[in-house]
Amino acid sequence: MYQYSLNGEFITEWNSIVDASIKYKCSSSCIGQAIFDRTPSLGYLWTDYKYEHIDLSTFHIDENKTKCYTYSVEGKFIKEYKSIHDCAKEIETTAGNVANAIKGKYLIYKTYYVSDIKYETFPI
DSSP, X not given: OEEEOTTXXXXXXXXXXXXXXXXXXXXXXXXXXXXXXXXXXXXXXXXXXXXXXOOGGGSOOSTTOOOEEEEOTTOBEEEEXXXXXXXXXXXXXXXXXXXXXXXXXXXXXXXXXXXXXXXXXXXX
């Protein structure tokens, strides 16, 4: 089994899906399903055949991403993100925290509201 960056660059070869799932502390089915569906899992692309550089057009990379938007404490729009993961990375928190903030409409770090709906002003 082979692991690639989301840019299609080869990272490493694994002896099995189980080995990779142990390393990343996830269910082996999340990687197996990603191979079958040709979608990202854990921030990587996975294949059962080794390519020097994979053709990204054969993968479904952006289809399952949830766009999200950050807002100030006052509710003013700050920035749009392609995904919850991208937002989490930039504001230095976890994707889980961002997802929970979206559901619960609470502040992250007493600084950001996050929504999966774009507002002119966030409804506080």
